[in-house]
Each structure stands twice: as C-alpha cells, then as structure tokens.
Amino acid sequence: MTWLGRESRTRPGGALQAFAFLGALAVLPVVMGRHWQVNLLVFTLMYAGLASAWNLVGGYAGYAALGHGAFFGIGAYAMAIGTTHLGVGTGYRPFLLVLPIAVGTALAVVPIARLLLRTRAATFAVLSITVMFMVQTFAYNIRSLTHGSQGIAVPVPPFPFTTFERPFYYAMAILLALTVAVCWAVRSSQLGLALNAVRDDEDRARGLGVQTELVKLIAFSLSAGLTAAFGAVWAYYISYVFPGFAIDPLLSLGAILMAFLGGRHTLWGPVVGAALIVPAQQYFAYRYGASHLYLIAYAALFLIVIYLLPDGILPSTTQRLNRLRTRSRARTTPDLLPMEALNPRGESE
Amino acid sequence: MSALLAVEGLTKTFGGIVALDQCSFEIAPGSLAALIGPNGSGKTTAFNVITGYQPADAGRLSFGGRVVRRPDPCRLQRLGMARTFQQARVFPGLSVLENVVLAHHQPWHALLRRRVSVTDRRRAEDLLGEFGLAAHSHVPAGMLSYGQRKLLEFASVLMGEPTLILLDEPTAGVNPVMVDTIEHHIRRCHGEGVSFLIVEHEMSFVMRLCDPVIVLDRGRPIACGAPQEVQNDRSVLDAYLGD
Numbered sequence: 001m002t003w004l005g006r007e008s009r010t011r012p013g014g015a016l017q018a019f020a021f022l023g024a025l026a027v028l029p030v031v032m033g034r035h036w037q038v039n040l041l042v043f044t045l046m047y048a049g050l051a052s053a054w055n056l057v058g059g060y061a062g063y064a065a066l067g068h069g070a071f072f073g074i075g076a077y078a079m080a081i082g083t084t085h086l087g088v089g090t091g092y093r094p095f096l097l098v099l100p101i102a103v104g105t106a107l108a109v110v111p112i113a114r115l116l117l118r119t120r121a122a123t124f125a126v127l128s129i130t131v132m133f134m135v136q137t138f139a140y141n142i143r144s145l146t147h148g149s150q151g152i153a154v155p156v157p158p159f160p161f162t163t164f165e166r167p168f169y170y171a172m173a174i175l176l177a178l179t180v181a182v183c184w185a186v187r188s189s190q191l192g193l194a195l196n197a198v199r200d201d202e203d204r205a206r207g208l209g210v211q212t213e214l215v216k217l218i219a220f221s222l223s224a225g226l227t228a229a230f231g232a233v234w235a236y237y238i239s240y241v242f243p244g245f246a247i248d249p250l251l252s253l254g255a256i257l258m259a260f261l262g263g264r265h266t267l268w269g270p271v272v273g274a275a276l277i278v279p280a281q282q283y284f285a286y287r288y289g290a291s292h293l294y295l296i297a298y299a300a301l302f303l304i305v306i307y308l309l310p311d312g313i314l315p316s317t318t319q320r321l322n323r324l325r326t327r328s329r330a331r332t333t334p335d336l337l338p339m340e341a342l343n344p345r346g347e348s349e
Numbered sequence: 350m351s352a353l354l355a356v357e358g359l360t361k362t363f364g365g366i367v368a369l370d371q372c373s374f375e376i377a378p379g380s381l382a383a384l385i386g387p388n389g390s391g392k393t394t395a396f397n398v399i400t401g402y403q404p405a406d407a408g409r410l411s412f413g414g415r416v417v418r419r420p421d422p423c424r425l426q427r428l429g430m431a432r433t434f435q436q437a438r439v440f441p442g443l444s445v446l447e448n449v450v451l452a453h454h455q456p457w458h459a460l461l462r463r464r465v466s467v468t469d470r471r472r473a474e475d476l477l478g479e480f481g482l483a484a485h486s487h488v489p490a491g492m493l494s495y496g497q498r499k500l501l502e503f504a505s506v507l508m509g510e511p512t513l514i515l516l517d518e519p520t521a522g523v524n525p526v527m528v529d530t531i532e533h534h535i536r537r538c539h540g541e542g543v544s545f546l547i548v549e550h551e552m553s554f555v556m557r558l559c560d561p562v563i564v565l566d567r568g569r570p571i572a573c574g575a576p577q578e579v580q581n582d583r584s585v586l587d588a589y590l591g592d
C-alpha cells in the first residue's frame with residue numbers, strides 16, 4: 001500500500017483536471033447540439049457557476065448566505081439597462097458589459113457586506129435574505145430605471161437561428177471556468193486557510209491574528225461579483241427581466257442545494273451538484289409541466305443530503321476511500337490514532 | 350521597571366452577577382504568574398476581558414507599556430498577547446499543520462500567498478515535532494484526542510511568537526503524563542523569554558511552577574505573592590474554605 005502513502009496526497013492531477021474540464025466545456029455544445037440540449041447546458045453551467053460562487057461564502061467561510069439572488073438580479077438589471085438605455089448595441093457587444101458589471105457589483109456590495117458580516121449564523125441568514133427582498137422592492141419601485149413590474153425587454157441579438165444559444169453557452173462556460181479558477185486560487189492561498197478557520201471557529205481565529213473581517217469581506221465581494229456576472233449573461237439570453245423573476249429566492253436556494261449535494265467544502269462539489277440537479281429538474285418540468293412541483297423534490301433532496309451525505313457526494317466518497325485506506329494501514333502499523341479518529345469533525349463543543 | 354500587563358479597576362457584570370469587581374493587578378516582564386481562585390471567582394472572565402473577547406464595563410488595560418483602548422483579540426495578538434481556552438479549541442476541519450501555520454501575524458497582502466508556504470511549513474513542523482505531534486500533521490485536528498488538542502492549541506499559539514501567553518486551565522481534563530509534558534513546555538518557553546499568566550485549579554502544579562500567585566475571590570484580587578506566602582494567607586484560606 002506504499003503507493004497510496006502520504007506523499008501521493010499532493011495531487012498531480014490538478015492541471016489534468018483543469019484541461020479535461022476546459023476540453024469538455026469546449027466540445028459539449030458541438031456534441032449535444034440540439035436547441036433544447038444547448039439550452040439545458042447553458043442553465044447547467046450557470047447553476048454550476050452560481051453554486052461555486054456561493055460556495056466562497058457559504059462553504060469556505062461557513063456563512064449561510066441566502067440572498068445571492070439580489071446580486072444575480074443586480075447583474076441582470078445592469079445588463080438590461082445597459083443594452084436598452086445606454087445604447088451599447090447588440091450582437092456580441094453586450095458581452096463586454098459583463099466584466100464591468102461583475103467588478104462594479106463586487107465593489108458596490110462592500111458597504112452592505114460590512115454590515116451583514118457583523119452578524120452570524122441565523123441572523124446573517126435572515127438579514128441576507130432581507131437584503132434580497134429590499135433589492136426586489138427597489139426593482140419594483142424605481143420605475144424610471146427598471147420599468148417596475150412591467151420589466152425590461154432586452155433586444156434579441158441577431159445570431160443565426162441554428163446556433164443561436166452558442167454565444168451564451170460560451171459566455172457561461174468562460175464565466176464558469178473563471179469562477180472555478182477563482183475558487184481554486186482562494187482555496188490554495190492563505191485567504192482560503194483563513195476562511196476555513198472562520199468557518200471552524202471565528203472567535204479563536206481572531207485571537208490568532210486572522211483578519212476575519214477582511215477575509216470575509218473579500219470572499220463576499222468576490223462571490224457577489226461573480227454571481228452578478230452570471231445574472232448579466234442570463235438577462236441577455238432570456239432577453240427579458242422582471243423583478244420577481246430576476247431576483248428570485250429560489251435561485252440561491254437551488255444553487256445552495258447543488259453545493260450541498262456535491263460537497264460544499266470541495267472545489268468541484270458545486271459543479272457536480274449542478275450537473276446532477278439541473279438536468280433532473282428540467283426533465284421533471286418537461287414531464288410534469290412547468291409547475292412548482294420540483295420544490296417538493298428540492299425539499300426531499302435537501303433532507304436526503306443532510307441525513308445521508310452531510311458533507312456531500314464528493315467528500316463522502318473520498319472519506320470512504322480514506323477510511324478503507326486507514327484501515328488497511330492500521331493493520332500494518334498498530335500505533336495509529338485513537339478510535340475517536342473516525343469522527344473527522346470531532347465532537348464539537 | 351514597567352509592567353508587561355497591567356489591569357486597573359476592571360469591572361464586568363453579567364446581569365446581576367458581578368464577575369469582575371474593580372480588579373487590578375500587574376504582571377512583570379518575564380514572570381510565570383498564576384491566577385487562582387475558587388470556581389466562579391472570575392478568572393476566565395478576566396482572561397476574556399483582557400484578551401478582548403468581552404468588553405469590560407469599566408477599567409483600563411495596558412500591555413507592553415501602552416494603554417489598549419477597546420481591546421480586540423486580533424490586535425492584541427499582533428501586539429504579542431496570546432491565549433488558550435479552558436475548553437481546548439482547535440480548528441477541527443483544518444489539518445494539524447494548518448492549525449499551527451494559521452497563527453502567525455502577517456500583513457494583509459500575505460493572504461495572496463500560498464496556503465502553506467515552505468518556510469511556514471518548516472517552522473510549523475519544528476513546533477509540532479517539539480510537541481510530539483509531527484506524526485499527525487496531515488490529519489484533521491478534529492481527529493486528535495482531547496489531550497493532543499490541548500497540546501496543539503498551545504503549539505499553535507507559539508507560532509505567533511507572543512511575549513505573553515494566557516493559559517486557561519492547561520491541565521484540566523488531561524492525563525498525568527500529558528500534565529508533565531505541558532509543564533515541560535511551559536518551562537521551556539519561559540526559559541526562552543516568554544511570560545505566562547496561568548489560570549489553574551491544580552494546586553501542586555501552581556505551587557511548583559508559578560511565582561507570583563494572584564488569588565481572585567468574587568472578582569477581586571485578595572492576595573498576591575510567592576506561593577508559600579499566599580498559601581498561608583488567612584483571607585485565601587477563608588475564600589477557599591467558604592465563609
């Protein structure tokens with residue numbers, strides 16, 4: 001069993017994983033080229049990105065943010081307003097707005113994030129969802145900008161009919177790749193270590209000199225900016241924004257469920273979760289009509305994940321592998337950890 | 350010589366309970382001081398207020414010769430004050446090595462550096478070696494036994510190179526062999542110039558290790574001096590034996 005020893009923990013597969021992922025993203029719409037297929041892919045990638053972006057705050061820092069729909073909506077409205085009022089034009093040009101929208105949102109949320117992040121746990125969750133409804137109320141009421149409940153129609157781009165979805169697919173693919181890259185960079189830096197420490201025991205982290213306020217703020221700001229970028233592309237794709245639709249609590253709930261299912265402490269967990277849930281959801285919607293029945297499935301899935309896979313699919317699988325490994329090693333080396341070792345998160349105080 | 354740590358008139362109440370009542374004492378640089386007292390006499394509260402975990406209702410704190418207004422755990426750590434908790438606290442989801450690496454102060458832009466840099470790893474591994482935890486460095490800290498967690502908490506605090514360490518009941522819930530190990534590490538660090546303030550209920554441990562000993566009763570120091578003096582003090586005996 002030496003070949004599975006500790007040294008192999010520094011995984012050589014990182015670059016390989018990245019290339020495989022990018023390759024898959026590049027060819028998918030060619031292999032699955034029908035309209036409904038590419039449409040499904042667009043939403044799958046969008047949710048994979050939203051779940052990954054949420055994971056920066058919800059998974060790495062352990063802050064239960066429930067209101068990311070606000071930032072998605074801000075991105076969507078910024079795109080709609082940019083293309084209609086500012087005369088950016090049509091075709092590929094609106095895509096140029098995505099980056100400024102992401103950066104703008106990331107900066108604009110700083111003051112509100114500072115207030116939000118002073119609270120924790122349930123208070124934070126409730127406040128974050130309150131912020132989302134505030135943004136929705138603004139969208140309904142600042143008519144001069146948002147046209148209120150009428151919504152804004154975004155001009156439909158003159159892309160060829162046969163490959164109409166492709167530009168949106170590739171925009172989502174680039175954003176997803178960027179989001180995963182950001183997550184990877186965060187995880188492998190001291191920022192990620194500090195965020196994980198905040199997740200485990202924020203007060204003790206402060207006492208060890210971790211600048212908890214700063215690291216939480218950075219994570220929140222990155223997360224909000226990336227979420228807004230997906231909202232912007234979504235608005236152009238759907239070509240219509242409306243407050244109840246663009247700023248939707250179910251959007252963040254779906255993304256959170258995907259992160260939980262795949263594994264919120266992992267890099268790829270949210271992507272895996274989205275790849276499983278989005279197609280399933282679309283299938284059910286197609287089979288049983290576009291009702292809200294899928295919400296029951298959401299609830300059921302949440303319960304299953306929390307009771308059976310508390311850490312999600314990816315960690316549970318690797319944990320099982322590790323346990324097998326530890327067991328086989330324990331047989332050869334008697335002097336190992338005490339039995340309580342099998343509870344990886346420890347008896348929490 | 351000016352004190353390393355000085356508290357003056359520290360007061361803290363919880364509802365009707367006065368946990369700290371006009372509490373004043375000083376710790377000289379290089380001391381290995383003990384803070385003892387009956388259960389509920391305010392020792393942990395004193396630590397919480399001094400390290401900025403709880404705001405005081407009144408009082409003044411100075412550390413390293415300067416007055417600290419509105420103490421904050423992060424800032425105090427950066428000034429050289431570190432603490433452990435009565436109930437050992439580690440980051441269960443981080444590896445043992447990461448638990449140690451985390452604890453050294455760095456400028457904000459270090460956040461962009463690698464999660465565990467080569468130099469940090471080396472220093473942390475040295476520390477873990479001294480504490481006999483090197484074999485577990487890649488294991489999640491949540492897997493350690495309670496005694497090992499106490500050691501890990503102590504080791505991680507040292508990574509920040511503090512000048513004063515506040516230990517809250519370092520021997521509580523730990524087996525006798527581990528108590529000796531902890532005593533050894535306290536002596537070793539003290540020999541290297543680190544000052545200590547130790548809350549401890551195990552009297553033999555305090556008597557053989559610490560000087561001076563400060564006795565707290567109902568949130569107020571009632572005696573301070575060498576272990577023998579304090580042991581024979583009338584008011585201390587009264588406090589421990591009850592009125």
Ligand SMILES: Nc1ncnc2c1ncn2[C@@H]1O[C@H](COP(=O)(O)OP(=O)(O)O)[C@@H](O)[C@H]1O
Pocket residue numbers: 363366367368386387388389390391392393394395
């Ligand atoms: N967070 C708190 N809320 C309410 N009362 C507290 C709190 N912390 C401590 N106390 C009270 O303050 C007093 C001192 O407690 P503590 O400092 O923990 O004593 P010690 O550590 O000396 O045993 C006790 O009466 C305790 O019940």
Ligand SMILES: [Mg+2]
Pocket residue numbers: 392393394435
């Ligand atoms: Mg106590």
